[in-house]
Amino acid sequence: MLPDNHHKYPWALPRVFPAILMAHEDLHAKHGLLLGRFINILNFSTEDPVAGSCAESRAQVVAVDAKLYIRPDAFFGPGCVYPLASVGRFASHWKLPLITAGGPAFGFDKREEYRTIVRSGPSTTKLGEFANVLHTHFNWTSRAVVIFHDLRQDDRPHYFLSEGIFLNLKEEMNVTVEAQPYEDDKDYKDLIAFMKEHGRIVYLCGPLETFLNIMKLFQSEIQDPENYAIFYLDVFAESLTDRRPWQSPDFDWADPIDVFKSVFVITYRPPDNPEYKDFQTRLHARAKKDFGVDLEPSLKDLIAGSFYDGFVLYAKALEETLAEGGAQNDGINITMRTQNRRFWGVTGLVNTDHKNAREIDVNLWAMTDQESGEFGLVAFYNGSTKEIIWSQSEKIHWPSGGPPLDNPPCVFSKDDPSCNDGHLPVLGIVAVGSGLALIIFGISSFLIYSHSQWDLIRGMVEERRRSSCPPERVPHGLLIS
Known part of the structure; x- marks a missing residue:
């Protein structure tokens, strides 16, 4: 159950359904799972064809009709948050496994409400865990700011992507975190004033064009950019095509290199195992054959790969359940067996926690060439070990010689x-x-x-x-x- 628009959604049917079919085909020969058994796979669109966006009501109808007339043993998808929330409650009530590499929202950690959801892809919770480790490393224990783009419609991707950082820092680290949404037509001067008043460690999440607009104003309004650390959440690395996030024909910068010295880019870490390269090649060929779409290699392939691995994870748990005399529609038993699992998939190490959420790896980019303004990889976060691995060849060039203070003396606490x-x-x-x-x-x-x-x-x-x-x-x- 997935939307159709592959330009808009990394979990769209043209991207994901070929991966599911590939996993199904590999199940016997490559993985040796469920030998002698046949799996019937049906796919349904959960997109509003008029709006071209995810439709919560459509997903509900598809799920209920499937339950009444098809009686499925498991659901794959939805990927969008609101449809997943509705169908996830249904699936938990029906005790059916629901496997998805979408639905990154923090709320799906509530196991009492979503007992049978298995998230085989990235989640905002794990992104927030990375922020916790980052703040601990730099001794940022007091204040932070989260600014996110939010039109309050469709899937609200930037809102849900940033909420994990907001909630983790606030609840786990006891950091004072101020959040501010913005829209396309918002006066960005308000955002700059918000930064000045509330924090020096800033997380920005929004479309690349709006991010550049904010940074252009930041350059003209902020006299001490060296006292800020700006983290741009760009999980699919769309700003790093040529490794110069500031480079755009639509922007006339006075001195972009100077202001972007204070900018970092956070992305998902692409798998570097040979199986993933082979998977990408097969995926693109299959998408062209089955859906007539041309997919360019990108980090969005990670989502399709995570659906592939989710299918294999489900098959492993199902086989164990059947081997012990369990039923193929015993979703509670099956999803309990997907918890705290580790195996090698097409996207590298698949490691799930006790809430059936996958541990993810994250890359941290910074300006490593001070003359050309080119960004390089300075560190990556290992989600399984909860450690930041710093580069041996690249380093952060802090404009002021060291990390900025998150709570400079007498800036935010003048009444002290x-x-x-x-x-x-x-x-x-x-x-x-x-x-x-x-x-x-x-x-x-x-x-x-x-x-x-x-x-x-x-x-x-x-x-x-x-x-x-x-x-x-x-x-x-x-x-x-």
């Missing part, structure tokens, strides 16, 4: 008494200096005035003496003995 104490000596010095200047000026004026009067008095006395004026006629107060 220590900040006020820090300003008092300066004010005191100014006040005392001004007071001393006034006192010195006053004393000097008095002395100059007194000296003038003294000369006047002496002159008057001498004049009296010369005119033989009797001393007793000298005005009282002017006689000097």
Whole structure:
């Protein structure tokens, strides 16, 4: 149960259904699973043909009709979040396994509500776990900002992609995280002001064009970009085609290299095993044959590969269930066997946790060539070991010489008494200096005035003496003995 639009969705039918069919064909010969058994696979579109987007109501109808008239043993898909939420509740109620490499939303971790969902692809929760490790490494324990594009329609991909970072940092790391959505026609100056007021470690998630618009304004409005770290969530690496995220004919930069020194790009890590390369070649040929579409190699192939591995994972659990006398529609038993599993798939190591969510690897990109502005891979996060592996050949060139502070002194906490104490000596010095200047000026004026009067008095006395004026006629107060 998947949408049709392969340009819009990485889990669209033209991308995924060929992978499912390939997994089915490989099941006996390559994997030695379910020998002597036959699997019937049916595919249904869950897309609104008029809107060209995922339709929650359509997915519900497909699921209910399938349950009533076909009586399936398992569901594959949906991939979009809202259709998956509805069908996932149905599947859990019917005790049917639901395997998907879509649905990255944080909410699917709630096992009491989604008991039979198995996520064989990336999830926002695992992306958030990477952010936790990143913040621990750089000692960013106080503040962060999450800014995401959200039109509040269709699948809201950037909202769901960024929520894992927001919730993990807030709940697991006890970091103060402020979130701000934006739309296409939003005044981006509000976003720049939001950064200034709330944080220096910023996560941005949105279409590439809007990201570049924000960064262009950031360049003109922010006088100290070296005190920021901007992480752009671009999981399918669409901004890294030529490894220069800032390079676009539609943008006239004053000095893009200078401002993008503070920018990092977060992507999924593509599998580097030989099985994946072979899978991609077969996938593209099959998509052309079955759907008449030309697929270019991209990180979106990771989703199709994850559906392939999800099919194999389901077959392994099903075979174990049947071997112990269980039923092929016992979804609770089958999905329990997919938890905490490890095996080698076409996308590399497939490792699921106790919530049936796959551990994922993430790449971290930064500007490694300060002259050309080219980005390079500086680290990757191993989701299985929860470690960041730093590059031995490339490094981060921090503009200020080191990582920025996430909570600079007296920037966000001006009401802190220590900040006020820090300003008092300066004010005191100014006040005392001004007071001393006034006192010195006053004393000097008095002395100059007194000296003038003294000369006047002496002159008057001498004049009296010369005119033989009797001393007793000298005005009282002017006689000097």
